[in-house]
Amino acid sequence: MTKNIGFLSFGHWSPSPHSGTRSAQETLLQSIDLAVAAEELGVDGAYFRVHHFANQLASPFPLLAAVGAKTSKIEIGTGVIDMRYENPFYMVENAGAADLISGGRLQLGLSRGSPEQVIDGWRYFGYQPQDGQTDADMGRHHGEVFLQLLNGKGFAEPNPRPMFPNPPGQLRLEPHSESLRERIWWGSGSDATARWAAKLGMNLQSSTLKDDETGEAFHVQQGKQIRAYREAWKEAGHTRTPRVSVSRSIFALVNETDRQYFGRGDDRDSVGFIHETRSIFGRSYAAKPKQLIKQLQQDEAIAEADTLLLTVPNQLGVDYNVHVLETILKEIAPELGWR
Template identity: 75%
Template sequence: MKKIGFLSFGHWSPSPQSAARSAKDVLHQSIDLAVAAEDLGVDGAYFRVHHFAQQLASPFPLLAAIGARTSRIEIGTGVIDMRYENPFYMAEDAGAADLISNGRLQLGISRGSPEQVIDGWRYFGYKPEEGQTDGEMGRKHAEVFLDLLKGKGFAQPNPRPMFSNPPGLLRLEPYSEGLRHRIWWGSASNATALWAAKLGMHLQSSTLKQDETGEPFHIQQARQIRLYRQAWREAGHPGLPRVSISRSIFALVNDQDRAYFGHGENDDQIGMIESMRAIFGRTYAAEPDRLIDELRADEAIAEADTLLLTIPNQLGVAYNAHVLETIITHVAPALGWR
């Protein structure tokens, strides 16, 4: 069975057409949608992180709040930009949120995408070392974070502390057992997917990928997944890795759906992100029978064990719950996902 979750970018806009006109709106609606999704039987609630934008940016308070309001649904990110992160503070926040949710956190981290400002991570106090790129800095932060999540002591205790210490070197607290095995790397290239496999992280692959062969998006993404799984096996990690992909998928079952998304064919798009030639996956929008046939032909969806549905969060909780319900009830069973 394929796990199905939603991925929200958490946009807000003061536009009268937006149901999310402020950060407060987005945060409260994100919690409400996660609760509604759990009631529908959806498997995961995931959120994108962007800084300096009218979007969600501080994931851990939101994840903790959702963890306190739900009991089953996986709660995650897709992704946290590690160029901006202090791995030590992040390990404490992640540990607390995971304990509140009783071990349901699935954290997607990555180098991140181009942001709203130039070198935004500099405003957070970080800069690459001599000869290091910002991407390499982000991967270094990730490696430190992963090491901290092992829970091993590393800090010399004060011989005269305010409170008594356990014996030996001290680790960061609160510590959540097992969180290290629920970290995902958001990869836009085959090379970083292989790097993630070697470090024992699960793989997140979005609707954007480096165009490495000129083939259709779903074919390149399926190859990335197969290369990642092979690298995982060669690294000798126990168990099986998980792989998630994200897609914009809309089943057109009423006039409102057709008004929003029934605007004709969608194809892959090619563009440049910084110096990278990128390919962007298509949007799927059709009546359920046709949609099922189109999704059945997507090789990457077939390869992945988790599908994250990107949602138009500014259309409000009720409509997005409808979007999720149509996929769960009209599409997933026919494809063997339920």
């Protein structure tokens, strides 16, 4: 299957002398540079993770707008925004502005959130679940409100004596992007939330972590999740074709630097517990190109998805990450029919 291939950066920085990103500023500026270079290579997407209270990328919209202004073709997106922290109304304004700056290239990945650096960090942002709700329920509710607002229907009563003339009827949030609603993704960690996302008409982002629901290999469970999502999409009666992405750490070992960094990687799935839920983490892939091609041919979830996000080690610098992406595009993707 021909695939959209993008990169996903977690945007780490560290003052360590071994880090290529020693400050938040360096990480932000290098993120823009990598997106520009990736577009020149023919990469399809530049995606960024969002974490709060950490030395990582957080507020995504200034970065997305900057990338959008510096590029012209590449998709720009997130994987994912933790909706427990978000004001859906303000987020609609930010997203609309970033999408319009990019010319309609925004692909927003949302989620209920992941393990964080602090206890209940969303409380510091002014949010609290309603009685009987969990923080996950709150995140999904914020997501539903965000989707409703993106439809662009007026809902706010206009002031009879406004500073500027109003259009007739109730007012919506501005700036509004007409097609952004169809470019919203949900980062799902279970089969149930994948089906929920399909019902609401969101694309699916399935990462390298999900609930261990069957005890099978990660890629097998993820493949089943994708098929369950597509079936739920069909049952919901949506008319457009949904998009599905998976993310993977994939490194072709073609020189000594590659082998030094990734030649001893773990090639097995791992299992742990998140909030008392047994979870499975997908393996990384690091091998010589011919061996890597054989390994990737066996990955059921990659085969099912139309979009592959390659997680990049951003602290190794722009030049090295360009090398990682270029090697996969030229030596791996064509052999697998992705290009």
